[in-house]
Amino acid sequence: MTTKMGIREVVRNFSELEKYDYVEIEDKKTKEPKGMFISARLAKELKDIIEKKAKERKKRQQSFIDKYIGAFEVEDRFKNKTIQEIKEMKAREKYGE
Numbered sequence: 001m002t003t004k005m006g007i008r009e010v011v012r013n014f015s016e017l018e019k020y021d022y023v024e025i026e027d028k029k030t031k032e033p034k035g036m037f038i039s040a041r042l043a044k045e046l047k048d049i050i051e052k053k054a055k056e057r058k059k060r061q062q063s064f065i066d067k068y069i070g071a072f073e074v075e076d077r078f079k080n081k082t083i084q085e086i087k088e089m090k091a092r093e094k095y096g097e
Helices: 007-012 014-019 040-068 083-095
Strands: 002-006 022-027 032-038
Touching: 002 007, 007 014, 007 022, 032 040
Parallel strands: 002 022
Antiparallel strands: 022 032
8 A cells, every 4th residue: 555644744653654565755835755665565675676777777887988998099109198298299299399
């Protein structure tokens, strides 16, 4: 069973939560959702779903990064140089010494 309860209702009637599998907690004045209560029975399932989604998100991010690994090659003359040294080299090439 599911229901909506106000914050004060939850505090005053905490034992009421045991009757429900899912309780949406909202601010009664603004009708803004403040949280939810999930019964212990459903908590493990929800935790598994959240972990699965987190793994998928991480995998997507990793595959996005992997696309660009090795995409850019650094010329040998720029290897082991600082940004400032590279800028100076490029300026000398463009404008001469």
